[in-house]
Amino acid sequence: MITSEPLFFPAKAGRASEDVALQIEAAIMAGRLAPEERLPSEREMQQQFGTGRGAIREALRALKQKGLLDIRKGVKGGAYACKVGMVSIGESLALFLKQHDVAPSALIEFRESVDQTLVVLAIARGSAEAKQALVSMAEEFEACLRQDDHDVDRIGHLDRDLNLALAGMAANPIFEWIMQALQRGFSSHDYTLYDTPVYRERTAANWAETARAIAENDPLRARSLIGYHYAILRSCLSERAAASSSPRVSPDDS
C-alpha cells in the first residue's frame, strides 16, 4: 500500500485556503501527521487538494504562524509538522500586553500570585539537586547584581533563568508555560528597574535568601520572602511613577 488513505480530500468551499488549513491542522491534531514528519510538497498537495498553489501556500503560512509547521527550503525541504511550543503563546501574550498596555501593577499582581503557589510546589516537588542549583543560580545572580559593571543583558538573562528554573521545579507544565509567556511580555517594562541601586541590592539578597528557604524546605519563609520581593518591586515602581510625573531633571532634553 503506497497510500493507505488519501490523507487529504480535494476540497473547495469558497475559502479554499482555509479549508486546506483546517484539513492539515486536523491531520496534525489527530496524529495522522506525526511531529517531524514531512508533508507532501506544495505541488503535490496542489493536486491532492485540487486547488491552486497559492491557496496551499497561504494555508501553510497560517499554520506556520500558528506554530504547527516548520517550513524549510531546498530539496529535502518542505513543510514539517511540529509540536507547538510555548513560544507561540508567549508571542500572543506579548502582543496583547503591548497593545492594551496593561498596567505594570497588574502584571506584578499576577506574578506574585503565581509565585506564591510556585514556591510551595517547588519545595514539595523539586529534587534536592534542583533546589541546590537554584541556590547556586541565585548566588550567581547576587554576585552579578553587586558588581558595578551593569551587564543588563546578563542580569536579565539570569533573572529569567531563575524564574524559569523555579517554574520548572513545580512539575506542572501550565506554570512553566505561563512563566515563559510572562517573561516575554514583561522584560520590556521591567529590567530598567534594576538600575535603581537600592532595588538591586535588596533584590539580590532577597532572591538568594528565597532560594535558600526553598532548599531548606521552609515554605512559609519562602512565601514571606516572595511577598517582600514584590513589595520592593512595588515601591520601586511607585517611586519611578512619582519621579516621571514631576521630573526635575529630564532624561533627554536635546
Next chain:
Amino acid sequence: MITSEPLFFPAKAGRASEDVALQIEAAIMAGRLAPEERLPSEREMQQQFGTGRGAIREALRALKQKGLLDIRKGVKGGAYACKVGMVSIGESLALFLKQHDVAPSALIEFRESVDQTLVVLAIARGSAEAKQALVSMAEEFEACLRQDDHDVDRIGHLDRDLNLALAGMAANPIFEWIMQALQRGFSSHDYTLYDTPVYRERTAANWAETARAIAENDPLRARSLIGYHYAILRSCLSERAAASSSPRVSPDDS
C-alpha cells in the same frame, strides 16, 4: 499633503513576505495604524512594497492568524487593523494543551491557585452590584444543575460565565485573560464531569455559597469554599480514573 509618510518601504530581503509582515506589524504596534483603520488594498500595497501580490497576501494571512488584522471582502473591504483579542491566546493555549495532553490535575492545580487569588481580589475590588449579580448567577446555576433536565450546553455556558464574571471582578486584565484562555482549553475535558450526580449537587451548593461569601466580604470563607470546590473536582476525577482503568460497563461497545 496626500501622504505625509510613505508608511511602507519597498523592501525585499530574500523573504519578502516576512519583511512585509514585519513592517505592517511594526506599523500597527507603533500606532501608525489605529485599530479599525483600513490598510491600503492589496494591489496598492503591491506597489508600495514593490513586491508581488502573493507576498502581500501571505503576509496578510500570517498577520490575520496572529490576530492583528481583520480581512473583509468586497468594496470597502480590505485589511483592517484590530486589537488582538484574548481569543488568539486562548487558541494557542488550547492547541498546546491538546498536543501535549497535559494532565487534568495540572490544570486543576493551576486553576485553584488562580481562583484563590481571584476570590480575594473580587471581594476587595468588586462592586456591590457585581457581587449581587454573581450571587444571582450562582443561584441560577444551582437551579439549572438541580433540575433533571441535563442541558449540558447551558450548564457549560453558565459555568463559564460564572468564572468569567469572577475574573472580571478582580479588575486585572491578566486574570481575565488567563481565565478566558483556560476556559477554551478546559471545556473539552471537563464538562462531562457534571454527569456525576453527587458532583453536580455539591458543586451547585458550593458555587452558591461561595458567591454569598464574596457578597458578604468574607474572604477566608470564600477561599475555603474554593478549596472545597477543587477537592470535589479532584475526588470526582480520581473516581473516574479508577473507573476507566477497570471498566465494568463500557460506555460504548458497539
Next chain:
DNA sequence: AGAGGGAAATGGTCGGACCATTTGGTCCGC
C-alpha cells in the same frame, strides 16, 4: 420616490513561469 440593476472596488483563486536554496551525485583532475 422607490426599486432594481449594473459598474466598480476588492479579496480569493488559478496557472504558468522564473529565481534561490539545498541536497546529492557525478565528473574531472591530481
Next chain:
DNA sequence: GCGGACCAAATGGTCCGACCATTTCCCTCT
C-alpha cells in the same frame, strides 16, 4: 583511488496576468 569542484533535481519563494465572487454604491427606469 581520492578529493574537490561542478551540475542537476527537488523544493520553497516570488512574480505576473487573468478571471471569479462578493460587496457597496450609484444610476437609471418605472
